[in-house]
Amino acid sequence: MEKVIIDTDPGVDDAMAVLYACISPDIELMGLTSIFGNVTTEIATRNALALLELAGVSAPVARGAEKPLVQDQREPAWEVHGREGFGDVPPMSPKKQAVEESAAEFICRVVNEIPGEIILCPVGPLTNIALALRHDPSIASKVKGVTIMGGSIDEGGNVTPYAEANIWQDPHAADEVFAADWPITLVGLDVTHRVICTPEDFKSLTDDAPKLGGFLNDAAQFYFQFHRKVDGIYGCHMHDPTAVISILHPELFDVDHQPLEVIVEGEEIGRTILSRKEDRRSFSVFRKVNVDGVREEFLSMIKSGF
Numbered sequence: 001m002e003k004v005i006i007d008t009d010p011g012v013d014d015a016m017a018v019l020y021a022c023i024s025p026d027i028e029l030m031g032l033t034s035i036f037g038n039v040t041t042e043i044a045t046r047n048a049l050a051l052l053e054l055a056g057v058s059a060p061v062a063r064g065a066e067k068p069l070v071q072d073q074r075e076p077a078w079e080v081h082g083r084e085g086f087g088d089v090p091p092m093s094p095k096k097q098a099v100e101e102s103a104a105e106f107i108c109r110v111v112n113e114i115p116g117e118i119i120l121c122p123v124g125p126l127t128n129i130a131l132a133l134r135h136d137p138s139i140a141s142k143v144k145g146v147t148i149m150g151g152s153i154d155e156g157g158n159v160t161p162y163a164e165a166n167i168w169q170d171p172h173a174a175d176e177v178f179a180a181d182w183p184i185t186l187v188g189l190d191v192t193h194r195v196i197c198t199p200e201d202f203k204s205l206t207d208d209a210p211k212l213g214g215f216l217n218d219a220a221q222f223y224f225q226f227h228r229k230v231d232g233i234y235g236c237h238m239h240d241p242t243a244v245i246s247i248l249h250p251e252l253f254d255v256d257h258q259p260l261e262v263i264v265e266g267e268e269i270g271r272t273i274l275s276r277k278e279d280r281r282s283f284s285v286f287r288k289v290n291v292d293g294v295r296e297e298f299l300s301m302i303k304s305g306f
Helices: 012-023 041-055 103-113 127-135 137-141 165-169 171-179 199-208 212-230 239-248 291-304
Strands: 002-008 027-034 118-122 145-149 184-187 253-258 260-262 272-274 283-289
Touching (some): 002 239, 012 212, 027 041, 103 118, 118 239, 145 239, 171 260, 184 239, 199 212, 239 291, 283 291
Parallel strands (some): 002 118, 118 145, 184 283
């Protein structure tokens, strides 16, 4: 069983990823940390708490950073995920509250308590992860791994011609995280753009798992409309759940090993590129994906949650 902390900005596809992790018998969800991106940090924190409550999972939520390390904060992705994060689903009012620790403090404490066991899985901007490294640089040698949903090598961007959204939201934080000496796996647009689920797929979730599948189906309708208008696809990209699935099923991906860096200024800000810096560690970059394998793993797991 993998012990995972998901750093998240829920977000429709974040909800897919978190609920998958909640249901999976092979993941022990050690906590969620919240970050801006798809929504504000305040809304992200509320939504993270609500997802755990919906799934009946008792795990802590730690509130994260409110803004990027250096650049001005960008507008949340309201047009993609709706004003409350879950499309047109009304905001939920969770009973529990976030812990008193910041996201960075929480990450560092848990990693230090069980060194060698925690996989960090950030599926939003990397500000909290960079702040955790600043708070305690030793965690780089104590994590089991860092699986990042973000970036793009050959696929181009999804918010600019060059930049993927999570990296673009805080490129300076991303570059700090990429520069650290720890085992990173990058699950970027090169693979997540290939994994698409359709409205029919989500309707089947409602039929087989009315509570969790029904919620995801309701939330995804807004997401479908965005993708139809912007990408011309009848469905949605499965960005964040693909990253979480990759932790359990790396055999579904083809991998390269490369050092990367992030452009932090100019027209191409947020672009992920191969690094020629001698101090950069190579890490695993997923380049191809078994689309049907990832899609079926997601759908079957959610359906198992009833």
